[in-house]
Amino acid sequence: MVSNGDPAVEKSEFIQEIVRRNPSCIPERYLRREEDKAKDVDMSALADDIPVLDLTLLSNGNKEELQKLDNACKDWGFFQVTNHGIAAEALQGTKKATGDFFNLPIQEKTKYSFHPEFKQGYGQPFPVAENEILDWSDSLLLLLYPSQNRCPELWPARPPEFRGFVEAYSAGIRKVTEELFGCLSLIMGLEKDTLLGLHEEMMTAMRMNYYPLCCRPDQVMDLTPHTDVGTITVLTQDDDVTGLQIRHNGGWVPVEPLPNSLVVNVGDILEIWSNGKYKSIEHRAVTSEARERISVALFFYPNTEVEIEPLEDILAAQEWRRMYKKVKYGDYLKQATQRRMQGKTHILKFKI
Numbered sequence: 354m355v356s357n358g359d360p361a362v363e364k365s366e367f368i369q370e371i372v373r374r375n376p377s378c379i380p381e382r383y384l385r386r387e388e389d390k391a392k393d394v395d396m397s398a399l400a401d402d403i404p405v406l407d408l409t410l411l412s413n414g415n416k417e418e419l420q421k422l423d424n425a426c427k428d429w430g431f432f433q434v435t436n437h438g439i440a441a442e443a444l445q446g447t448k449k450a451t452g453d454f455f456n457l458p459i460q461e462k463t464k465y466s467f468h469p470e471f472k473q474g475y476g477q478p479f480p481v482a483e484n485e486i487l488d489w490s491d492s493l494l495l496l497l498y499p500s501q502n503r504c505p506e507l508w509p510a511r512p513p514e515f516r517g518f519v520e521a522y523s524a525g526i527r528k529v530t531e532e533l534f535g536c537l538s539l540i541m542g543l544e545k546d547t548l549l550g551l552h553e554e555m556m557t558a559m560r561m562n563y564y565p566l567c568c569r570p571d572q573v574m575d576l577t578p579h580t581d582v583g584t585i586t587v588l589t590q591d592d593d594v595t596g597l598q599i600r601h602n603g604g605w606v607p608v609e610p611l612p613n614s615l616v617v618n619v620g621d622i623l624e625i626w627s628n629g630k631y632k633s634i635e636h637r638a639v640t641s642e643a644r645e646r647i648s649v650a651l652f653f654y655p656n657t658e659v660e661i662e663p664l665e666d667i668l669a670a671q672e673w674r675r676m677y678k679k680v681k682y683g684d685y686l687k688q689a690t691q692r693r694m695q696g697k698t699h700i701l702k703f704k705i
């Protein structure tokens with residue numbers, strides 16, 4: 354019996370609090386279904402095949418590396434990036450500040466509780482249906498760019514270095530992202546500044562994920578399988594605990610942390626712009642060890658007024674038909690945030 358049946362515990366919104374009160378309790382609402390577990394196909398043997406790219410080579414126009422980027426986006430939708438120019442101290446400091454925030458007393462953290470109107474803050478960002486199984490994670494979501502989307506009152510004051518790290522880290526990751534969009538534009542046969550320009554104003558949101566330890570990690574899901582709804586996502590994760598898994602050939606492949614590297618994935622909008630050439634891949638978080646884990650994801654997405662559809666130049670160069678309808682990004686985002694992330698459900702609505 355893993356659930357202790359205490360209704361006060363079962364209603365708590367923060368899994369970290371539930372674990373703190375009783376580390377051996379797994380409330381019913383967090384237990385995975387047996388039939389879902391039975392569908393898991395372990396493909397960890399392929400972990401070493403997930404591409405690792407060198408950003409300096411990419412930026413210098415190295416043909417072989419650019420070809421690897423093209424293959425990575427086509428075949429995996431995920432890759433790791435080294436030589437990206439972000440100092441190890443900035444990466445480690447951001448993760449440490451994230452951990453320090455989550456380790457504050459709950460009364461301190463709830464000062465930054467999720468604000469439904471501003472759509473950011475600490476806590477569950479999506480409405481959850483009564484019968485839905487909950488994820489074994491808590492998160493802090495902050496909208497960073499454009500700066501008028503910021504809610505300074507939802508930026509934690511503790512630890513004191515939190516704000517400085519987020520500012521420096523997100524500025525560094527935006528530069529990496531701009532560089533990647535330049536390289537992607539070139540390999541898609543477009544002008545170098547096309548993809549960045551298509552955003553009109555590149556928006557950025559940051560989700561800090563905290564996965565508390567679990568006495569029976571096999572019984573829970575840290576983060577439900579989903580795709581990201583922007584153009585690309587750049588993530589930094591703990592160096593010494595594997596948790597992120599990606600869908601590949603019907604199974605799940607772990608993304609083994611490569612210290613001080615970044616994990617990048619294709620989001621739904623890049624899949625649409627490329628008319629399906631690049632894939633927004635389902636991913637999830639699980640832990641096989643009784644360990645806590647942290648990840649920090651930066652999501653990049655276009656201005657909400659931008660009309661999203663397969664690019665004309667791409668269609669002209671492809672042998673297959675147009676695969677997605679036109680949609681205003683704000684409408685895409687609205688339908689995607691009305692319910693919890695789940696599989697590829699959002700993009701499927703716009704498939705022709």
Ligand SMILES: O=C(O)CCC(=O)C(=O)O
Nearest residue numbers: 560562590597638648650
């Ligand atoms: O924690 C991870 O590695 C994955 C996080 C993620 O997929 C997300 O925040 O969208």
Ligand SMILES: [Fe+2]
Nearest residue numbers: 579580581636
């Ligand atoms: Fe994600």
